[in-house]
Amino acid sequence: MNKNAIKSALNQFSAVVITGGSSGIGESFFNAIHSLNDNALYCNFSRSKPKIIESKNGFIHFPCDFSITQELNSQCSKLINILTEKGGDEKILLINNSGFGTYGQFPEPNSESQMNMLAVNICAPVYLTARLMPLLIKRGGVILNVASTAAFQPLPYMSTYAASKAFLMHWSLALNEDLKDTGVSTLTLCPGPTKTNFFVRAGFIESPMSYYPGQSSEEVVNTALLALVKGKTLTVSGWINRLLVFFSSKLPKLIVTKMAAIGLRLARLEQFKKDQ
Ligand SMILES: NC(=O)c1ccc[n+]([C@@H]2O[C@H](COP(=O)([O-])OP(=O)(O)OC[C@H]3O[C@@H](n4cnc5c(N)ncnc54)[C@H](OP(=O)(O)O)[C@@H]3O)[C@@H](O)[C@H]2O)c1
Secondary structure, eight states: OOHHHHHHHHTTEEEEEEESTTSHHHHHHHHHHHHHOOSSEEEEEESSOOOOOOOTTOEEEEEOOTTSHHHHHHHHHHHHHHHHHHSOSSEEEEEEOOOOOOOSSTTOSOHHHHHHHHIIIIIHHHHHHHHHHHHHHHHOEEEEEEOOGGGGSOOTTSHHHHHHHHHHHHHHHHHHHHTTTTTEEEEEEEOOSEESTHHHHTTBSSOGGGTSOOEEHHHHHHHHHHHHHTTOSEEESSHHHHHHHHHHHHSOHHHHHHHHHHHHHHHTGGGGBTTO
């Protein structure tokens, strides 16, 4: 698949809406898409402002903490007004990427962070997608949902996070069928461990990714864009991750949960945690 094929697929979109473009995979999505399509209106939702990209049709940052419902509601309304007024009338690419996890015995670090995780990883993508749906159906588009390889199995010590990603993956796959013949489709992206701020945000003093193998955010985004061009519905990034999810989704849930717990205990990830 050459760069021109990706470029022409991306140039169908006159508006690109990304959540969590301020860091990691979201930032790499912005950079990769913008390098191939300078004509779209770019919109970002996150708490911190991402590096501004110069785009002919503009770049708008919507400061928003997804764990605060009123902020999400009002910023969604602003986005819809702007897309209606100046987002062109071609396809929309919506990338639901914002998300975070925590590591530790439930409910570490506290009950509030568990609730916030559900708000950011589940409620925000569902709400944002629902609000944008009339425009998406009118103009056509793709909804790219960033789930995880954690979506394929229960994950001890990251129980809420893995279950939130299982929700996102199943919702995204079912939505694709709901949307059949509407001109809108979904793509579910499942990265494995990736070198971003994710692990520091999850409560580690230092990312275990410095010691264990993993992909870069650019590699993950490259996989996603290739899948988008090919019109895929689900893509797991990296061949090791594809192999792991193949086996974890075939094995009985109880066995795979026990195996994950043993593996994580042996990896002794708690040595990297802030409270150690
Ligand atoms: N890194 C991995 O190993 C890995 C593996 C599989 C899946 N993923 C998924 O990939 C996605 C991107 O994560 P990443 O690895 O790029 O981590 P990251 O570098 O920590 O980026 C997370 C992004 O989510 C945004 N975010 C977090 N909390 C938010 C909130 N309350 N409201 C709005 N936005 C919020 C952050 O923006 P602000 O902080 O500016 O708000 C940031 O831009 C996540 O959904 C994650 O679950 C990551």
